[in-house]
Amino acid sequence: MGLEFVREDAGGAGAPPAARRPAPFRQHLAHCRTADGVRIAHAVAGHGPALVKASNGLSHLDLDAASAIWGHTIAELSSDHMLVRHDRRGCGLSAWDVTAPTLADWVTDLEAVVEAHGLERFAMLGISDGAAVALAFAARHPQRVSRLVLHGAWVRPGVRSPWMAETDGLADLREAATSAPMAERMRKIEDAIDLAALLDRVRCPTLLLHAAGDPEVPLAEAEWLVSHLFDARLVPLGSSHHLPQASEAAWPQWLREVRGFLPHEPDASSPLATLTERETAVVDLLTQGRDNTAIAQALGLGMKTVRNHVSNIYRKLGTGNRERTALLAYDAGLGRTFRPGPQG
Missing domain, CATH: 3.40.50.1820 (Alpha/Beta hydrolase fold, catalytic domain)
Known part of the structure; x- marks a missing residue:
C-alpha cells in the first residue's frame, strides 16, 4: 500500500x-x-x-x-x-x-x-x-x-x-x-x-x-x-x-x-502546539471529561501509558490538573462532545 x-x-x-x-x-x-x-x-x-x-x-x-x-x-x-x-x-x-x-x-x-x-x-x-x-x-x-x-x-x-x-x-x-x-x-x-x-x-x-x-x-x-x-x-x-x-x-x-x-490548529505560540499527535488525542478525550480508563479504551493504550501521557501534558502546558487543561484545550476546538462524562 x-x-x-x-x-x-x-x-x-x-x-x-x-x-x-x-x-x-x-x-x-x-x-x-x-x-x-x-x-x-x-x-x-x-x-x-x-x-x-x-x-x-x-x-x-x-x-x-x-x-x-x-x-x-x-x-x-x-x-x-x-x-x-x-x-x-x-x-x-x-x-x-x-x-x-x-x-x-x-x-x-x-x-x-x-x-x-x-x-x-x-x-x-x-x-x-x-x-x-x-x-x-x-x-x-x-x-x-x-x-x-x-x-x-x-x-x-x-x-x-x-x-x-x-x-x-x-x-x-x-x-x-x-x-x-x-x-x-x-x-x-x-x-x-x-x-x-x-x-x-x-x-x-x-x-x-x-x-x-x-x-x-x-x-x-x-x-x-x-x-x-x-x-x-x-x-x-x-x-x-x-x-x-x-x-x-x-x-x-x-x-x-x-x-x-472540528478541532482547530493551535497558534504557534500556544503550548498546545508542543504536543505530539498522541498527546493531542489524550487531551481531546480528557477535555470531553473522560477518565483514564475511558481514554485507554478509546485509544487502545495501557493505563500506565495514559498516566504518563497525562503527566507529560500537564508539564508541557503548565496546567497541573485536568480542569485547567480542559479550559485551555476547549478554546482550541478540542473536547467537543454531546455526551460528556468519565466513561464516554
Whole structure:
C-alpha cells in the first residue's frame, strides 16, 4: 500500500478519457494500493488538523474543485484543515477495471488512503453515500476516528428516494465520475445499505446535518440515526437540497456548525502546539471529561501509558490538573462532545 506519484495528466490504465481540464486548485495527487491490489487515487489540500472525507460515487479528484457539487465544500474545508479525499474504486482517477464492488470494498479503499498518509487518529466527513462509508470505517476502527461529521446520511435500506434530485453540475460530473454500469451497481449497494447493527460500535462524537426538506433522504432518517448513536447531535437545516449548496442561506450555518465541531490548529505560540499527535488525542478525550480508563479504551493504550501521557501534558502546558487543561484545550476546538462524562 505504498505511495505512487501520478503524472500531471492523471492518465493510465483504467482511467476515464480526459474530457475537461479542471480549474486551478492546489492539491497533491497520488496513488496507493489497497490490500487487495486495487489502485486508488487520493489527494490532500490545505494545512491544519487532518479531516478525511469518505468517498462518494459522484466524485472525480481532478474535477471536483471546479464543480458546483463539491467545489465550495472543498475550498472552505481545506482553508483550515488538511483535507484528504479519494476516488473509490471504479470512479474518478482510481482504477475503473474492477469487479463489482461492495460497501466493505469502499472501506478497504479508505483504509489504504489513511495508511498512505500515515494518519493514526483523525476527524472524518461523510456526505450522502459517503456517510455510510464513514460510519462503517468508524465501526471497524473506533480507535482511529476522533469525531464524525455526517450530512444527508442514511443507514437503513428502503429509506432513500428512488430518484436523484437534479442540481447544477450534476450531469457533467456524473458523466466523468464513472461508467453507467458502475453507477447502476453503486446505486444498488447504496439503496441496500443496512448499518443498524454496527452503530453501537461508533463511539466518537458525531455531528449530523440534514436538510429539513431533503428530497432524497427524509429528515426522519437522521432523527432515527441520532437516537441510535452513542454521542451525537442533529442539526436540521432550512434547505430543500440533498447536498449542501453554496447559494442557499443554510450554507453559512453548515460551515459554522462544522467549524465549531472540528478541532482547530493551535497558534504557534500556544503550548498546545508542543504536543505530539498522541498527546493531542489524550487531551481531546480528557477535555470531553473522560477518565483514564475511558481514554485507554478509546485509544487502545495501557493505563500506565495514559498516566504518563497525562503527566507529560500537564508539564508541557503548565496546567497541573485536568480542569485547567480542559479550559485551555476547549478554546482550541478540542473536547467537543454531546455526551460528556468519565466513561464516554
